[in-house]
Amino acid sequence: MKRIILFALCLLLGILALTGCSGNSEPFYEKDYTADGGEIKEIHIDVRDRRIEVALSEDNDIHIQYAENTKEYYNISVSDNVLTMKAESSKDWTDYVGGKGGPGSRTILLQVPDGLLSVLNLSTTNEDISIASATVTGDVSLFSNGGNITFENLNVGNTITLDVKNGDISGSIIGSYDDYSILCTIKKGECNLPTGKQNGEKTLNVSANNGDVAVEFVSESQ
Numbered sequence: 001m002k003r004i005i006l007f008a009l010c011l012l013l014g015i016l017a018l019t020g021c022s023g024n025s026e027p028f029y030e031k032d033y034t035a036d037g038g039e040i041k042e043i044h045i046d047v048r049d050r051r052i053e054v055a056l057s058e059d060n061d062i063h064i065q066y067a068e069n070t071k072e073y074y075n076i077s078v079s080d081n082v083l084t085m086k087a088e089s090s091k092d093w094t095d096y097v098g099g100k101g102g103p104g105s106r107t108i109l110l111q112v113p114d115g116l117l118s119v120l121n122l123s124t125t126n127e128d129i130s131i132a133s134a135t136v137t138g139d140v141s142l143f144s145n146g147g148n149i150t151f152e153n154l155n156v157g158n159t160i161t162l163d164v165k166n167g168d169i170s171g172s173i174i175g176s177y178d179d180y181s182i183l184c185t186i187k188k189g190e191c192n193l194p195t196g197k198q199n200g201e202k203t204l205n206v207s208a209n210n211g212d213v214a215v216e217f218v219s220e221s222q
Helices: 001-022
Strands: 031-034 043-045 053-058 061-069 072-078 082-089 107-112 118-125 128-130 134-136 137-143 149-156 159-164 169-175 178-186 200-209 213-218
Touching: 043 107, 053 118, 061 072, 061 128, 118 134, 128 137, 137 149, 149 159, 169 200, 178 213, 200 213
Parallel strands: 043 082, 043 118, 053 107, 053 128, 118 137, 128 149, 134 149, 137 159, 149 169, 159 200, 169 213, 178 200
Antiparallel strands: 031 061, 061 107, 072 082
């Protein structure tokens, strides 16, 4: 009986090794998506295991560069001036055995016009979110479970929400400390922001679980 069980275990491990290799063999194909920056007011991206990089567009349109295949792909749609990008998957259980795709296949590059968006909402897991200098007239919300959030000269009209689990938050916000009401919740990490501060016209909500927070306020000329 022990020999039968041992043989069955070896056979199962062999199957897992083979299916793991075959499940990840399909290549990713680079794709581009473009939308009229004057028509899109909100962008919502909800993905898993993907790094999201945000940069300024050079032509005032919205551009998204990404990679997908028949097993891991995206649903991109526009409705009522809102652009939504969601991760979709048709993987079998065998596809989860083995390594991930290359770095290029796991990166989404979003290029946005400066000052035309009213809402930017980004969410991912196990990867980072980074934003270069950008202006959003309304709200920015960034969430990463298992990655870092970094930003430079982020300028918003209303509310910034930053939320990480097992990651750090660091960056610079255009404006003064007094411009913001601040609510900060930190577990197992260090933070240079107060847990609570009122009387700001704008709002900064920060949450970090097992991560550090370092946010500075800078003048627009910097």
